[in-house]
Amino acid sequence: MTLKEEKGFFSSLGESLCSLRLTIALLIILAVASIFGTVIPQNASPEEYLRAYKISTYKILKILGFLDMYHAGWFLFLLALLSLNLVACSLKRFRISWRFFSHPQERLDEDQWKALPGSRKFSRKGLPAESLAPYREALSRVFSRPKVLEDFKAYSLFAEKGKFSRLGVYFIHLSVLVILAGALLGSFFGFRGNVNIVEGETADKVILRSESQAQPLEFSVRLDKFSISLYPSGAPKEFKSTLTILEGDRPVVTEPIRVNHPLTYKGISFYQASYGVASVQKAVLNIKDREARKELAVAAQIGTKTEIPGSASAFLLARFIPDYQGMGPALQMIFFEPNHPHENFWILQDHPELAEKQPGRYAFTIQEIEPKYYSGLQVTKDPGVWVVWIGCFLMMGGFYMTFLLSHRRVWLRLTEKGGETWVEIAGSSHRDRPGFEKELEKIEQELRERLPKERRNSAKSEDPP
């Protein structure tokens, strides 16, 4: 490749990078790709995928990164390309916008006077030098302080408002980059994990969601108590975990967390995410004596042999499981009767009718289980989150500048014509022209009223002779 061709290649590459066509193409590709990401479940287990897809489809989707699409290399590449395109386009345009700051057009040439729509003309008594001061003052009052340029026997006045709205779009573009930078910061220096803690127990590490490996914490956290409160309808009202942060063995903070009310300590936040029953503190069983036809309630703990009052029989609750084959909480029971081999069966809390099938003299049902809960906490460290919020505020500021402000400029020319002042007004606004027309009307009105009229019939269609 010759040097010339190479230069051609790079300059055309540069040109495509700062083309808006690329921006629109990238936005369309990202939008379409994102649709796929909402249709294909993300980060599910292989079993779930195999239930939905053929194995070959699953393999292809996996290779193409569609199963964790938003973190796949190609998706991140597209985001990076969009950022690069954003920077390139902004830099290219910024040079033009900056001219409004570095070289404001303070004077219009003759062609521009003719080209600007809605310019207004009228004449007034007195020489331009005499009318200058009142007009300058009037323009400052109704619009903004003008800059005065003196020409030969004539004056040009230039006033502008809202020129910063020209920069709004750069604030918006910058804000997108800031938000992405914040996200990047979070993904490099932060983590997201989960930990289940049983009441009374302590954890000093969390399982990371992405790599399923443990992330040690610099401190430990103890779950003092977990509680649920329900609405009368049975719907959950509040999940509350009381957490204590321990530095070594020393408790430093004790605070309840609820959904929407996390606890943050040393940049690490703990969120109430889930809960479950880990084991049983105490169970109250209802024991029906089939022979004596009477019932009694007996409290028991897991792993302790309990005698049934008034009999030689005893039972032992071996273990608790929160869900027995989809039928809800269950206790495993070992039942001892003299001169019999012991029996082993399950008691289901939600299905008391199954107690009739239990062997022997007694039918056991669960009256009450005093559960020992575990609380599932989401543990997050995200040092980038503040950067993201700053980006969001920047974006709002950018929208305000871009959509609500407009750069309005007014030029005034005072020339001498037969001992009178010939006044010409022109204006331009880069947004909301109808609104600006009204403003220009008001400015003209103000200036007309400022000085005495020479002739009654001076109209804006009038031309200098």
Add this chain to the structure above:
Amino acid sequence: MISTKMLTTVTFLYLLCTVLYFNYLAFRSERLGKVAGGLSWITLVIHAAAILWRWVESYQLGIGHAPLSNMYESLVFFSWCIAFLYLLWEWKLQSRVLGAFAMPFAFLFIAYASLAPGVSDRIDPLIPALQSNWLHAHVITCFLSYSSFALSCAVSVMYLLKLRKKEKGQKEAGWMALFPSLDALDTLVYKTIVVGFPLLTIGIVTGAAWANYAWGSYWSWDPKETWSLITWFVYAIFLHARFAREWRGKRTAALSIIGFLAVIFTYFGVNYVLSGLHSYA
């Protein structure tokens, strides 16, 4: 409940407003236009009163939360926002021409709330995830933006209808005689998006801030979040195409309609077709 009965009445009133606005176009009668406009304001006030009354009723039930918490309540609020924004434009533009195209949206959404089988009008207590002050800021900004996009879509439809007549070289049908010029419609398509886009952005940002409190992550590529971003992309394309590539007319009108379809999918599609964290509305 009284509020539900009021809302049923409001539904029929919106239908009546729609019919009146259409007749206004068909008969070009200024008087019909005034009646349609007046009735719309009255309907809007009753609608607002019904929403406030539902709020009171939720306190009477001992539940006590703003009526913005489920599909029914959000549809009712969406419909109110559309009527409200439309009437603001009517007042600003001093023209009732858009009414026949904007009011059907207000009617359809509130009618869907009352009639769709899956949408319950019961007042339920708030589940823990929804117990947050972010709820109000998030829902209000989102629905105001959706409403502005609905208006933009309505104006785009008017634009395309008028353009088709013009391209075919046909004389304008009588009912189109009152339509503003193509340029004016095109500007309005743009202006309504300029209102909606920052509101959508605030809606997404407040949603992200809330998610950060509730779920410990401001962005988790949940289908609802992703679809709101897709919608944002579509309107971003619209603005760039118009600002920098000078797209006008047919193409931007089409983009505005695509954008509103994305809004509808974000709102309904995600709940009915896809599943995710955001299963309330």
